[in-house]
Amino acid sequence: MMEDLVAQLSSNGVSLEMLTGIIITHQDIDHIGNLSRILEINSRIKVFAHSDDAPYIEGKIPLLKPLPKMIEAFGANFSRNGNRIDHSVADGEQLDVAGRFIVIHTPGHTAGHISLYHPDSKTLIAGDAMVVRGDQLLGPNEAQTPDLPEAYRSLAKLTSYDIQKIICFHGGIFDTDANQWISKLASHVEDD
Structure with a gap:
């Protein structure tokens, strides 16, 4: 899945190292699954999300919907270690x-x-x-x-x-x- 993300960015002339921010719409695994890996590659990225989902994204509490098959699809690449929210967005x-x-x-x-x-x-x-x-x-x-x-x-x-x-x-x-x-x-x- 990380490969798909890198390929999509590359097809638009962008690399992970060029990103300055990521906006997370919510805490489901298919929306946060690559976040920790992205932050390992580029720690300068600022992460935006709503405060109600921040503790799930950051790994402070279990995911609301863990979806074991989805976690399995991400394999060893899925981790919430190192996930952070730099800016809590508001309505x-x-x-x-x-x-x-x-x-x-x-x-x-x-x-x-x-x-x-x-x-x-x-x-x-x-x-x-x-x-x-x-x-x-x-x-x-x-x-x-x-x-x-x-x-x-x-x-x-x-x-x-x-x-x-x-x-x-x-x-x-x-x-x-x-x-x-x-x-x-x-x-x-x-x-x-």
């Missing part, structure tokens, strides 16, 4: 990265889950707040979301942003009537 905070990103606290999938909105491109990095399957935008993976009602309340927060493109960790990019789809998903909380 509404603006990060001076690639122009500007707005942090949106979207709990439910984990307590400290965040999404990132890039106003210049009207793009939302959703982490695991939503997934794409086929040509549909869906809510969070129910089996991996401990507080599903909270996750749908979080989606309602997204309706106040002008979103044209959504990047979901699971499923990729969704760019067809994004705001309408988010509104439809957010209405799920009203149906409960």
